[in-house]
Amino acid sequence: xxxxxxxxxIIDRLKLHELALKLYDxxxxxxxxxxxxxQNLVYTVSVSQDGAIGNFEPLNQPAKDYIPxxxxxNLLKSSETSSNSAAPVAKFTVVFAPIGTLEVNP
Numbered sequence: 001x002x003x004x005x006x007x008x009x010i011i012d013r014l015k016l017h018e019l020a021l022k023l024y025d026x027x028x029x030x031x032x033x034x035x036x037x038x039q040n041l042v043y044t045v046s047v048s049q050d051g052a053i054g055n056f057e058p059l060n061q062p063a064k065d066y067i068p069x070x071x072x073x074n075l076l077k078s079s080e081t082s083s084n085s086a087a088p089v090a091k092f093t094v095v096f097a098p099i100g101t102l103e104v105n106p
Contacts (some may be wrong), residue, residue: 008088028070
């Protein structure tokens with residue numbers, strides 16, 4: 001056993017599209033701050049089948065530095081979704097741009 005996380009991934013294209021729209025809407029409605037960062041903030045965000053954000057991970061240094069300017073910490077669902085590690089998740093790349101735009105890509 002190498003100890004890697006064996007969480008199943010959602011790969012159904014229609015489900016991924018639906019979850020991407022839900023995630024975008026969820027983040028967009030919660031993102032109220034005006035950006036002070038000057039580079040894109042890039043994150044990997046894991047989403048459960050019901051659209052709940054279970055986890056996020058910064059992929060670049062600005063993303064680490066400016067986490068408080070994103071709504072991601074406030075949107076994390078409590079442990080009842082993350083405790084079921086066998087539940088499949090969808091992983092998305094989420095980009096917060098300095099001009100105030102948001103991108104969500106499977």
